[in-house]
Amino acid sequence: MPTAYVLLNIEIGAEAAVLEALKKIEGVEEAHRLWGVYDVIVHINAESTEKLKAIVTKQIEKIGRINSKLTMIINNQAPMLQEQVISKLVPLIQ
Numbered sequence: 001m002p003t004a005y006v007l008l009n010i011e012i013g014a015e016a017a018v019l020e021a022l023k024k025i026e027g028v029e030e031a032h033r034l035w036g037v038y039d040v041i042v043h044i045n046a047e048s049t050e051k052l053k054a055i056v057t058k059q060i061e062k063i064g065r066i067n068s069k070l071t072m073i074i075n076n077q078a079p080m081l082q083e084q085v086i087s088k089l090v091p092l093i094q
Contacts, residue, residue: 002052003045003074006060007038014065015039021063027055038070 010018015033022031022042030043042060046052056071 001045001047002049003043003076004052004056005072005074006042006044006056007034007070007072008040008042008060009037009067009069010039011065011067018063018065022060025055025059027051 008018019031019033019040022028022040027044027046028042029045030041032041033039034041044052044055046055052073056069060066060069
Protein backbone atom coordinates (compact mmCIF):
# COMPACT_ATOMS: atom_id res chain seq x y z
CA MET A 1 0.00 0.00 0.00
CA PRO A 2 1.69 3.24 -1.12
CA THR A 3 2.11 5.80 1.63
CA ALA A 4 3.15 9.44 1.46
CA TYR A 5 3.57 12.45 3.68
CA VAL A 6 2.81 15.83 2.15
CA LEU A 7 3.94 19.15 3.62
CA LEU A 8 1.82 22.15 2.65
CA ASN A 9 2.23 25.92 2.75
CA ILE A 10 -1.23 27.45 3.10
CA GLU A 11 -2.45 30.99 2.50
CA ILE A 12 -2.55 32.97 5.73
CA GLY A 13 -5.90 32.53 7.46
CA ALA A 14 -6.96 29.50 5.39
CA GLU A 15 -5.30 26.80 7.51
CA ALA A 16 -8.44 25.62 9.33
CA ALA A 17 -10.54 25.41 6.15
CA VAL A 18 -7.82 23.54 4.23
CA LEU A 19 -7.28 21.15 7.15
CA GLU A 20 -11.00 20.39 7.31
CA ALA A 21 -11.14 19.75 3.54
CA LEU A 22 -8.08 17.49 3.65
CA LYS A 23 -9.65 15.27 6.31
CA LYS A 24 -12.59 14.59 3.99
CA ILE A 25 -10.41 13.14 1.21
CA GLU A 26 -10.45 9.36 0.96
CA GLY A 27 -6.95 8.08 1.66
CA VAL A 28 -5.99 10.90 4.01
CA GLU A 29 -5.20 9.11 7.26
CA GLU A 30 -4.12 12.18 9.23
CA ALA A 31 -3.69 15.91 8.72
CA HIS A 32 -2.15 18.22 11.32
CA ARG A 33 -1.20 21.88 11.62
CA LEU A 34 2.49 22.63 12.12
CA TRP A 35 4.68 25.43 13.39
CA GLY A 36 7.65 26.17 11.17
CA VAL A 37 8.40 26.33 7.46
CA TYR A 38 5.27 24.34 6.55
CA ASP A 39 1.74 24.85 7.84
CA VAL A 40 0.22 21.37 7.48
CA ILE A 41 1.42 17.78 7.25
CA VAL A 42 -0.78 15.14 5.60
CA HIS A 43 -0.39 11.35 5.90
CA ILE A 44 -1.86 9.50 2.90
CA ASN A 45 -2.38 5.78 2.26
CA ALA A 46 -3.67 4.67 -1.13
CA GLU A 47 -4.55 1.39 -2.83
CA SER A 48 -2.08 2.00 -5.66
CA THR A 49 0.58 4.42 -6.80
CA GLU A 50 -1.85 5.81 -9.37
CA LYS A 51 -4.44 6.51 -6.66
CA LEU A 52 -1.76 8.16 -4.49
CA LYS A 53 -0.74 10.36 -7.41
CA ALA A 54 -4.38 11.36 -8.02
CA ILE A 55 -4.85 12.30 -4.36
CA VAL A 56 -1.72 14.45 -4.31
CA THR A 57 -2.00 16.08 -7.72
CA LYS A 58 -5.75 16.41 -8.17
CA GLN A 59 -7.77 16.11 -4.98
CA ILE A 60 -5.48 18.17 -2.77
CA GLU A 61 -5.06 20.78 -5.52
CA LYS A 62 -8.86 21.13 -5.81
CA ILE A 63 -8.97 22.47 -2.25
CA GLY A 64 -7.16 25.63 -3.32
CA ARG A 65 -5.42 28.19 -1.11
CA ILE A 66 -2.29 26.00 -1.08
CA ASN A 67 0.83 27.96 -2.01
CA SER A 68 3.25 25.03 -2.23
CA LYS A 69 3.67 21.39 -1.32
CA LEU A 70 6.43 18.87 -0.77
CA THR A 71 5.52 15.20 -1.25
CA MET A 72 7.57 12.42 0.32
CA ILE A 73 6.65 8.88 -0.74
CA ILE A 74 7.63 6.10 1.65
CA ASN A 75 9.88 3.51 0.05
CA ASN A 76 8.94 0.19 1.62
CA GLN A 77 10.88 -1.76 -1.00
CA ALA A 78 14.30 -0.93 0.45
CA PRO A 79 14.17 -3.58 3.25
CA MET A 80 12.97 -6.22 0.78
CA LEU A 81 15.76 -5.41 -1.65
CA GLN A 82 18.28 -5.48 1.17
CA GLU A 83 17.09 -8.96 2.20
CA GLN A 84 17.38 -10.18 -1.39
CA VAL A 85 20.94 -8.88 -1.69
CA ILE A 86 21.95 -10.42 1.65
CA SER A 87 20.41 -13.79 0.74
CA LYS A 88 22.49 -13.86 -2.45
CA LEU A 89 25.72 -12.74 -0.74
CA VAL A 90 25.64 -15.10 2.27
CA PRO A 91 26.26 -18.26 0.19
CA LEU A 92 29.17 -16.54 -1.55
CA ILE A 93 30.79 -15.62 1.76
CA GLN A 94 30.47 -19.07 3.33
